[in-house]
Amino acid sequence: MSDFDYDLFVIGGGSGGVRAARVAAGEADAKVALAEESRYGGTCVIRGCVPKKLMVFASLYGEMVDDARAYGWDHADASFNWKTFQTKLQAELERLEGVYQKLLDNSGVDRFDQRATIADAHTVELADGTRKTAKHILVATGGWPVRPDLENADLGIVSNDIFDLPELPKNILIIGGGYIACEFAGVLNGMGVEVTQYYRGAQILRGFDDEARGLIAEEMKNRGVDLHCGTDILELSKDGDGIKIKATNGTEKVFDQVLFATGRSPNTDGMGLEEVGVELGRKGEIVVDEYSQTAVPSIYAIGDVTDRVNLTPVAIREGMAFVETVFKGNPTKPDHDLIPTAIFTQPEMGTIGMTEEEARDQEPVHVYVSSFKPMQQNFAGRSDRVLMKLIVSQETDRILGCHIVAPQAGEMIQMAGIAVKMGATKKDFDNTVAVHPTMSEEIVTMREPTRST
Template sequence: MSEFDYDLFVIGGGSGGVRAARVAAGEAGAKVALAEEDRYGGTCVIRGCVPKKLMVFASEYASAAKEARAYGWDMADGDFHWDRFKEKLETELDRLEGVYRKLLKGSGVETFDARATLKDAHTVALSTGEVKTAKHILIATGGRPVRPDLPNAHLGMVSDDIFHLDALPKRVLIVGGGYIACEFACILNGLGVEVTQYYRGAQILRGFDEEARGLIAESMAQRGVDLHVGTDIVDMHCEEDEDGLTAPVEVTQYGAKGVEEVREVGKPIRVKATNGKTREFDAVFFATGRRPNSDELGLEALGIEIGRKGEIKVDGYSQTAVPSVYAIGDVTDRVNLTPVAIREGMAFVETVFKGNPTEVDHDLIPSAVFTQPELGTVGLSEEAARDQEEIEVYSTSFRPMQTAFAEGEGRVLMKLIVSKATRKVLGCHIVSPGAGELIQMVGIAVKMGATKEDFDRTVAVHPTMSEELVTMRNPVRTA
């Protein structure tokens, strides 16, 4: 009989933790338990990727009627009803959480709806008062959005809050320039909200290809986002009543047809910016960073190293300084993407339970930013590549057929970064509708080490936007 209650105890019921628990139990035959203090599915399913993408879909219909009319359809503009969408969204998230619970149960994983902390290298204490032991412990607690160190920052919301709004604000200020800030700026703008965005840097989407981020900034402004770079908040406050509460006031919200809908919200938030201007908003949304959920887990007392941002330090096999304790996903702050957390969980099971030591491959990971238009990217940006070696840049920007026919302004970008020495495609950057779908396929070629000549030998699919990826013959510049 084992000296431990379980072979594996997983702390965290997000995508990475659930996958590791399921595979360890279902395929490796391990005795597994998992504890989750909130909802199963984690950030991605409950308060991240999934609800956000559904909001992206909802927001994209705003311009559908106008474009349809250009194609001969007699189609009227419509109004967006947040309450209808929110009800259906909540039903879908409940369904998905049920799927996660069912998958764990079907794999034989014992689950605890409780917070778990580490007492020692093999012991977990639950908030229910139970204490469990395990040969291996896997921490998969993810991350959380943080508010800036600013007086009255509590008046603003973060990404976790936006899915729970009772009603959409008429005017919102989004603070930040990363992918979350830009995605929600496009979403809320598409849903009819007046969006202002402040970012303290010189250009949004820092770390992405310069040409791509410039086109997205231009497109966001064309669509109505009031974007201010080099701008940050100095002060924010809200007038309070005698009880210290923000009294509700009536504001008017407009649907897509301009129809007025009067509702009650809190008093406007007055925001002073570094540009000297003071403006009022119905809501302020901070998208200024995330932090790993490593607090108060009992890690440092065991000798597990924590980085300055709160990330758990692990080696290439996701193992901490305590041999029996591993960590995967956003809590390690390596590559904070759901599919990466899942891959890390799978590699952990291969290493620990299948006798096949497997390091996690974090190289050439394709990703997408769901702005309007989307950004799909894999590999090096032009700036990073030219700092590494001599390169050729193949790039084209144009109005796609569908947009041009409807006399729209939107442009797309197709861009390849090529090594002069090896001819390998070092990076690909696409700004277009559906760029997230396109970059998945390109990612396969880049991961396989395809050269520019491999792309050239591929026959184009015509007429498509993506055919430009295999028809660009001459570099636009070298560096």
């Protein structure tokens, strides 16, 4: 008989926490509980990847209607109804939340629909004062968007709020240059909102390949986003029904909405972590070792709360590795190397491996680049451009990085990612027959390097 109420207590009902809880209960026959203070599914399902991707789909249909006319389809002009979409979106999120709850229930996990904090190395305290003990505690509380330290910042909204807007604004100012800011700029622009975007840095999508992010910035502007780099806001204030801003470039303007997409912070405040000996980093992230274990041996953490690689599939992998390590006797480190990633900007970007800048700082490389107008959009009279790019080691011929800017780039990079992860060489790509006519065939038909560094 165990001395504890549970073998495992998970705090956080997002993708990582739910996967770890149900696998530990279902496959390792552990006695498991999970506490979630908000909605099951976490950021990804409720206020991130899933609703955002559905918004991306919705925002693209207006463009498709225009293209269809160029292809000979005769129909009336289309208009977007936010309420119709929003009602269906919320119903879908509720359905998915129910799926997550059912997965836990069917695995025999005890659910507590309330906030949980840590009282000691083996004790969790629920919001109602109840205490539960566990041999192991797993923190999977994710992250949360933050507002900048600016007077009246509460007048603006953050990414969580987008999905619940009672109506779409006529115009919006988006502050930030990361993938969340750029994705919502494309989405709202596609839905007919007049979008202005300020980013204080020299170019959007810092950390991604320079050539790829440069093309995305150019295409965003071509599609109607009023993008200003090297620009930030100094102040904002209420102005009637709008928000008046003053920018570093001297602009003073009133917007219906201001969206802050200026970063996220780990959800660790007030959880009692430091009090029991768990080390927190500069941003409040939980510091863990290669096996997701904290400074307190019985307490582990996975997902965005650790601020390692903040992606849903990574949190799930970390959860699975935790179960393997702790409950199956198979020490497993989550693999954070060569993770394929999609950024659902418009145009979309898929990427894996090193950027050109990172690679050339490490070793001599050949760079293969093809940029062109895709057949489908070109026929419709649009000037869109796409980019296919490979970074190749001169010494080993191995593909060090692959970057795609194109419609459906996320779908393409998933497939290319398998080859790159396996250690494919440029010769392997060259030996693969092209699928014609497709955009992605360019990945295997680039014979001569564009440049070598």
